[in-house]
Amino acid sequence: MTELNVIAILTATLVIALIGxxxxxxxxxxxxxxxVPTDGKITEVRxxxxxxxxxxxxxxxxxxxxxxxVKGEAKPSACPVGGAESARKISAVMxxxxxxxxxxxxxxxxxGSCDKTKFIYNYQGAVSCYQISLAPGRGAKACAYGxxxxxxxxxxxxxxxxxxVNGRAxxxxxxxxxxxxxxxxxxxxxxxxxxxxxxxxxxxxxxxxGKKVREMCDxxxxxxxxxxxxxxxxxxxxxxxxxxxxxxxxxxxGTCAEKCPAKVIxxx
Amino acid sequence: MSLILVIITAxxxxxxxxxxxxxxxxxxxxxxxxxxAAGMGAAIIFVVTVSSAICSILYDxxxxxxxxxxxxxxxxxxxxxxxxxxxxxxxxxxxxPLYVALGVYLPLITTNCCVLGTVxxxxxxxxxxxxxxxxxxxxxxxxxxxxxxxxxxxxxLAHNNVTKSFQGMPVVLLSACLMAIAFYGFKSxx
Numbered sequence: 186m187t188e189l190n191v192i193a194i195l196t197a198t199l200v201i202a203l204i205g206x207x208x209x210x211x212x213x214x215x216x217x218x219x220x221v222p223t224d225g226k227i228t229e230v231r232x233x234x235x236x237x238x239x240x241x242x243x244x245x246x247x248x249x250x251x252x253x254x255v256k257g258e259a260k261p262s263a264c265p266v267g268g269a270e271s272a273r274k275i276s277a278v279m280x281x282x283x284x285x286x287x288x289x290x291x292x293x294x295x296x297g298s299c300d301k302t303k304f305i306y307n308y309q310g311a312v313s314c315y316q317i318s319l320a321p322g323r324g325a326k327a328c329a330y331g332x333x334x335x336x337x338x339x340x341x342x343x344x345x346x347x348x349x350v351n352g353r354a355x356x357x358x359x360x361x362x363x364x365x366x367x368x369x370x371x372x373x374x375x376x377x378x379x380x381x382x383x384x385x386x387x388x389x390x391x392x393x394x395g396k397k398v399r400e401m402c403d404x405x406x407x408x409x410x411x412x413x414x415x416x417x418x419x420x421x422x423x424x425x426x427x428x429x430x431x432x433x434x435x436x437x438x439g440t441c442a443e444k445c446p447a448k449v450i451x452x453x
Numbered sequence: 454m455s456l457i458l459v460i461i462t463a464x465x466x467x468x469x470x471x472x473x474x475x476x477x478x479x480x481x482x483x484x485x486x487x488x489x490a491a492g493m494g495a496a497i498i499f500v501v502t503v504s505s506a507i508c509s510i511l512y513d514x515x516x517x518x519x520x521x522x523x524x525x526x527x528x529x530x531x532x533x534x535x536x537x538x539x540x541x542x543x544x545x546x547x548x549x550p551l552y553v554a555l556g557v558y559l560p561l562i563t564t565n566c567c568v569l570g571t572v573x574x575x576x577x578x579x580x581x582x583x584x585x586x587x588x589x590x591x592x593x594x595x596x597x598x599x600x601x602x603x604x605x606x607x608x609x610l611a612h613n614n615v616t617k618s619f620q621g622m623p624v625v626l627l628s629a630c631l632m633a634i635a636f637y638g639f640k641s642x643x
Contacts, residue, residue: 196519204511204528208535219542245557 226255226278233274235267239343241364254279265289265378266344266362288381289363291347291356294390295332295375296404296449299352303327303401313337318372326352327401330391332375338367358453379453384437385430387412389449392425398447406449412441456587462643463591469567470599471629471636476567479558480600481625489554490604494597496544496559498590500536501568505589507532508572509582529572530563537563567596599636603629 231251238246242263244253253259254275261281262272268288276283308317308325314337323329334352346360347367356367358381368376375390387406391398395407408426420434421441428450430441442450469475476497483493508529516522541559544552552559562568571592575585606628615624 193520197521197524200515200519200521201524201528201531204515204531208531212535212538215539215542219546221542221546 224255227251229278230254230275233267233271233278234264235271235362237266237343237362237364239266239362239364239366241265241362241366266364268362289378290358290361290381291338291363291365291367291376292379292383292386292453293332293338293347293354293356293375294377294386294388295330295353296388296451297326297328297331297353297402298350298404299334301402301404302331302352314370315372323373328391328393328398328405330373330375330389330393331402333373337370337372338376341366341370380432383430383432383435383453385435385439385442385450386453387428387430387450389447390427392427394426398426404449405447407447409446411444411446412450415440415444456583458643459584459587460591460594463571463588464595464598465636465639466643467592468595468599468636468639469571469592470596471633473570475570476565476596478561479565480596480603480629481622483555483558484600484603484607484625486554487601487604487608489551490600491597492548492551493555493558494593494600496540496555496562497565497567497596498593499540500533500562501571501593501596502586502589504529504533504536504568504572505575505585506582507536509575509580509585512576513582525573525576526569529569533568533572534563567592599632602632606632 227248228251231248234247234251236247240246242250242259242265244250244259244263247264250259250263254261254263261275261279262269264271264275273283304325305322305327306325308320312335314333314335317324317333317335324331324333326333332353334349334354336347336349336354338354339347339349343364343366344360344362346357346362347354348357349355354367354376356376363378365378368374368378373390379386389404389406391402391405393401393405395409398405398407406427408423408428410423410428412428413421413423417438417440418434418436420431420436421428422431423429428441430450439452442448442452467473470477470480479493479497484490508525511528511532512522512525516525516528537560540562541552544555544559571589575588580588603625607625610624610628619627
């Protein structure tokens with residue numbers, strides 16, 4: 186082992202620290218000289234935002250959103266991450282009436298875990314869902330609509346709320362802040378933002394006909410339409426062989442889940 | 454005379470963007486309008502020239518003296534980051550619209566490889582202070598020239614009926630490619 190050269194380490198530390206200090210001082214001075222008075226409201230609004238800079242609101246970051254809110258271009262409830270609390274605080278700062286804020290969570294419309302969906306081949310070498318989705322048959326799973334299981338959504342999630350369990354992405358309802366990053370990365374458009382307190386969900390997105398779905402997956406929506414017929418509030422519609430629940434109409438009675446022959450409508 | 458040659462070499466023959474492929478991010482990102490491109494170019498000219506000067510002095514007087522040349526990258530990054538911060542403050546004060554138009558590309562000059570690349574090449578070539586500054590000035594002038602040319606091309610392109618598969622970035626990259634070939638003609642200049 187070579188002897189530690191303490192003096193060299195100390196000089197290096199000292200020199201770098203000194204350079205940093207001088208640069209910092211000069212910058213501080215320049216900051217004073219070129220100080221631009223910002224609108225106090227922007228700073229106040231910015232402080233109410235969570236500061237993740239995730240871009241879930243559609244603006245470049247929390248600073249940009251704060252500016253947009255003050256200018257009136259964005260609503261106080263525009264931040265999906267801060268949720269009801271930041272919306273309330275910002276409304277107070279802006280002197281606007283508090284709006285109802287519906288907390289949303291991401292939801293993956295697929296039940297096809299490894300033991301439920303058949304695989305048509307063994308795919309190796311993938312690094313992202315997008316790449317698998319370009320493989321023949323849109324991925325190794327027999328179902329061309331299901332979760333690809335590579336976890337691009339999990340990687341995109343700034344809040345570590347998504348995990349791939351047994352070949353299927355699962356969103357942790359409590360950790361999800363509904364920023365919508367995962368929605369845009371999923372090549373199969375499987376992820377949807379639904380209200381946090383939504384009671385029932387259709388956990389499938391297959392647009393194949395019933396017979397084919399049965400051949401491919403034990404947990405797929407076969408498009409029979411029983412849920413649509415039995416829903417007392419008319420919240421369920423069947424389009425392209427897939428049931429979809431309009432959460433604003435759903436009263437949470439659970440008839441659909443009871444009657445669903447494929448058991449693909451589940452309690453969230 | 455030799456200094457003018459240095460500037461011409463850095464600006465045209467070894468153009469940072471079109472023959473060394475440094476700094477492509479702002480080159481493609483802020484070349485939509487000639488005005489913002491020129492603003493970006495001005496910011497780059499300031500940052501590269503001044504950082505070339507400061508880094509050259511620091512390297513020769515401090516790093517070589519204390520035998521710390523292995524720390525050059527980190528020291529240069531500190532200097533560049535500070536200069537970019539300064540440019541940001543000045544721009545915010547002087548020209549708010551330009552500040553907004555440059556957006557995220559302004560702080561990104563910090564990580565723009567055309568800045569660090571120029572500074573590190575200076576040190577590698579063991580250029581003296583004046584030559585370093587001239588190289589920095591030339592390189593940044595070259596960057597400004599190419600980004601402004603590119604913006605001009607893109608402004609013209611906007612009025613053209615581009616084939617669907619080439620719309621957006623593809624046609625821009627193709628134009629950049631043709632520009633690089635054109636700049637290749639400067640190779641025999643010096």
